[in-house]
Amino acid sequence: MPGKPSQEKQVEMGAVENGAGEDLGGLTAEELRQGQEAALALEDMMALSAQTLVQAEVDELYQHVRPLGQGRFGRVLLVTHRQKGTAFALKKLPKASTTLRGFLYEFCVGLSLGSHSAIVAAYGIGVESVDSYSFLTEPVLHGDLIAFIQPKVGLLQPAAQRCAAQLASALEHIHSRGLVYRDLKPENVLVCDPACRWVKLTDFGHTRPRGTLLRLVGPPIPYTAPELCGPPPLPEGLPIQPALDAWALGVLLFCLLTGYFPWDQPLAEADPFYEDYVIWQASGQPQARPQPWLGLTPVADALLWGLLDPHPRRRSPVSSIRGYLGRPWRQRAGEAEEAPQGEKGDPE
Template sequence: MTGEKGEAEEEALSWAPEDLTMEELREGQAAARALEDMLTLSSQTLVHAEVEDLYEEVRQLGQGRFGRVVLVTHRQRGTPMALKLLSKASTTRQGFLYEFCVGLALGSHPGIVATYGIGLETPDGYGFLSEPALQGDLIALIQPKRGLPEAAAQLCAQQIACALEHIHSRGLVYRDLKPENVLVFEPGCRRVKLTDFGHTRPRGTLLRLAGPPIPYTAPELCGPGCRPQGLPIQPSLDAWALGVLLFCLLTGYFPWDRPLPAEDPFYQDFLDWRASGEACDRPAPWAGLSPAADGLLGALLDPRPRHRGLVGSVRPFLGQAWKERAKLEDGEGEGAQ
């Protein structure tokens, strides 16, 4: 149930009355200016050194298309840290500085991985340090066709929604919510944090989907009505991705492969059920979810972005049953370790 992020292209902030209010546009512009200032300062303070001169590598924590994350200790102080290394062959200096600065700007929140203010440049790449997550990421805990125990799923939902609200309050949109980017710091998902801010952009940045959509891609980005020049990104994109993620946490699989009714029968079944409002039309993938889960996911997965629930829609549903009791009594695991 993994899946690569759909490729996207971004342009400058844009405004049209049907897309953004003036207040929303100002939020995005303020976020863009603040990041630009941080980029300038961070560019002047990069440490030029070989990684092994400053840190001792302990083990690898993660690997991606553009780099890797390793657990290191400071050679003098012995402090354990996570070091993200990006190759110059696949990452521009500006791209590295951008991700580094977004992490710095957001990392004070308890639901976001803390980025330390040390950026490195080596002959072959770039790197920055953050707090290490020794429990791994959420993808390793999701059991196929079972998901997470309900208590763990609700803990994740609460913390992730809170972190996304913080990101949105800063005029930014996260745009990369998936289990691989949720790091686990305590067993049972008692403490999880968002990481990886390379796709985070100021609200209003024009976005064009350049590759095939994936389950987390909101329908307004991939439908036939999507404008060639792109759509200004909004927090509603993160709300859609949160709905898909919560479905995965509760069931262990995606609700659909792509949100295109002409191409994906599972998505078409969802739209038909939504339009009918009849319990008898419930699609098979939704069996086992409770009415409370239906209500929450129905708000987050509204195909109309302006009618879609905010990420904070999670809050009123916490503490209610999200899985049918028969499903829970059918041997659900005791806890995510």
């Protein structure tokens, strides 16, 4: 369940400093320090937040207006303050499926990210009721991104580029805090306006400090990076890196441009679409694109080949998207392909 960091471990500093970094997914001593500092800061914030929880029933403080979202572990409601009339989004997590530590963890991760235009703003108000824990964030009223993605079409190209730029910026901000988001998907991207000009990342229950050791739980999905699908370098698991988010961003971007996934799971032996992609990328022949990639431009190929490199140490960072904005990512009907020259991540 999200928010149980006590069951996870950080890579120990000595292992990296003694030369084991290459075996631990390329984690450097500085990267490890950043993750450990983030973990310690979250522990301190959780201890303080536990002492300041408001003890009350939600209905005593807030008027329920309408549901905003429903997840596996809780639901989000639009509420107004009964005295001041201020509107909030209230995330409510039942105690039957959420520990106090799990609640405090997600609550404090949101607070630790501070202010960013593409991240839902968290307010420092946590409420403990008889049967639930709740916290408040800014309300985002136009639903999540999945409702805007037209099957087999995706988004209009300008909207896709706007979303990509904003999400890359949000992930870059999270990584600068020593954290890895780990749950990028359309359902966790909230849309602020009907034209999909402004989006915000939400739901930080899976976010973890860099270097946290994790194992894949359950079968892989399209957003799962391939390094999580193989045997981990340590018995406890793989030390997570921002490259996991770069992979998920590449898959999401493909969905925004096409309206479907590039594959079901990143396992060549189990998924022929992924096998075709790996062979295509290794060939260095952008013209010989597999069927799911028809309709994209070589510029999009260059961007996605970087974000979706099966080798995490070669994978482009999320910030690489900035170098591809303002140029076509989709082919026009009858338009001849022309491979981009001299770009980082160029397929050639």
